[in-house]
Amino acid sequence: MRKWQSLLFSAALLGALSARADTPPSTEPPAADWQTALNSVTEACKGDMPQLCPGLSVDTAMACLHTNIDKVTPACKDAVVKLVKSRLTF
Numbered sequence: 001m002r003k004w005q006s007l008l009f010s011a012a013l014l015g016a017l018s019a020r021a022d023t024p025p026s027t028e029p030p031a032a033d034w035q036t037a038l039n040s041v042t043e044a045c046k047g048d049m050p051q052l053c054p055g056l057s058v059d060t061a062m063a064c065l066h067t068n069i070d071k072v073t074p075a076c077k078d079a080v081v082k083l084v085k086s087r088l089t090f
Contacts, residue, residue, distance in 0.1 A: 037083040041065070044079035048072045 038058070045065055052071060053064035065072060065080050072080065 033086045034083075037079070037086040038062075041076070041079040041083045045072060045076035048076045 041062060048065065048068075048071075049061055052068045053061045056064055062080070062083060065076065066084060069077055069080060
Protein backbone atom coordinates (compact mmCIF):
# COMPACT_ATOMS: atom_id res chain seq x y z
CA MET A 1 0.00 0.00 0.00
CA ARG A 2 2.81 2.45 0.87
CA LYS A 3 4.37 1.95 -2.56
CA TRP A 4 1.09 2.84 -4.29
CA GLN A 5 0.70 5.93 -2.15
CA SER A 6 4.21 7.00 -3.05
CA LEU A 7 3.58 6.39 -6.75
CA LEU A 8 0.32 8.36 -6.67
CA PHE A 9 1.98 11.19 -4.76
CA SER A 10 4.84 11.24 -7.27
CA ALA A 11 2.38 11.32 -10.14
CA ALA A 12 0.56 14.25 -8.52
CA LEU A 13 3.84 16.10 -8.03
CA LEU A 14 4.91 15.51 -11.62
CA GLY A 15 1.48 16.59 -12.82
CA ALA A 16 1.67 19.79 -10.82
CA LEU A 17 5.16 20.51 -12.09
CA SER A 18 4.15 19.70 -15.68
CA ALA A 19 1.13 21.97 -15.44
CA ARG A 20 3.47 24.69 -14.28
CA ALA A 21 5.68 24.11 -17.32
CA ASP A 22 2.69 24.23 -19.72
CA THR A 23 1.44 27.60 -18.55
CA PRO A 24 2.81 30.77 -20.06
CA PRO A 25 5.54 32.43 -18.04
CA SER A 26 4.19 34.77 -15.41
CA THR A 27 5.51 38.23 -14.83
CA GLU A 28 4.97 37.68 -11.10
CA PRO A 29 7.71 36.10 -8.99
CA PRO A 30 7.04 32.59 -7.65
CA ALA A 31 5.05 32.40 -4.46
CA ALA A 32 7.21 33.10 -1.45
CA ASP A 33 6.25 29.84 0.25
CA TRP A 34 7.25 27.85 -2.86
CA GLN A 35 10.59 29.61 -3.14
CA THR A 36 11.26 29.20 0.58
CA ALA A 37 10.39 25.50 0.40
CA LEU A 38 12.57 25.06 -2.71
CA ASN A 39 15.50 26.74 -0.97
CA SER A 40 14.97 24.49 2.06
CA VAL A 41 15.08 21.37 -0.12
CA THR A 42 18.19 22.57 -1.90
CA GLU A 43 19.95 23.11 1.42
CA ALA A 44 18.63 20.05 3.26
CA CYS A 45 19.22 17.68 0.34
CA LYS A 46 22.58 18.92 -0.91
CA GLY A 47 24.19 15.65 0.20
CA ASP A 48 21.39 13.45 -1.18
CA MET A 49 20.92 14.99 -4.64
CA PRO A 50 24.35 14.19 -6.11
CA GLN A 51 24.00 10.53 -5.13
CA LEU A 52 20.33 9.91 -5.90
CA CYS A 53 19.51 12.47 -8.59
CA PRO A 54 22.70 13.63 -10.33
CA GLY A 55 22.60 16.14 -13.18
CA LEU A 56 18.85 16.83 -13.17
CA SER A 57 16.99 20.13 -13.53
CA VAL A 58 15.48 21.54 -10.35
CA ASP A 59 11.92 20.35 -11.04
CA THR A 60 13.06 16.90 -12.11
CA ALA A 61 15.42 16.62 -9.13
CA MET A 62 12.57 17.45 -6.75
CA ALA A 63 10.44 14.69 -8.26
CA CYS A 64 13.44 12.34 -8.12
CA LEU A 65 13.99 13.10 -4.44
CA HIS A 66 10.33 12.44 -3.74
CA THR A 67 10.51 9.14 -5.62
CA ASN A 68 13.49 8.19 -3.47
CA ILE A 69 11.97 9.55 -0.26
CA ASP A 70 12.80 6.37 1.69
CA LYS A 71 16.50 6.78 0.85
CA VAL A 72 17.02 10.43 1.79
CA THR A 73 18.09 11.87 5.13
CA PRO A 74 15.34 12.86 7.60
CA ALA A 75 16.01 16.59 7.08
CA CYS A 76 15.76 16.16 3.31
CA LYS A 77 12.55 14.14 3.66
CA ASP A 78 10.94 16.87 5.77
CA ALA A 79 11.95 19.56 3.28
CA VAL A 80 10.64 17.57 0.28
CA VAL A 81 7.29 16.98 2.00
CA LYS A 82 6.97 20.72 2.75
CA LEU A 83 7.85 21.54 -0.86
CA VAL A 84 5.20 19.20 -2.23
CA LYS A 85 2.59 20.59 0.15
CA SER A 86 3.43 24.17 -0.85
CA ARG A 87 3.17 23.29 -4.56
CA LEU A 88 -0.10 21.42 -4.27
CA THR A 89 -1.82 24.34 -2.54
CA PHE A 90 -2.14 26.71 -5.50
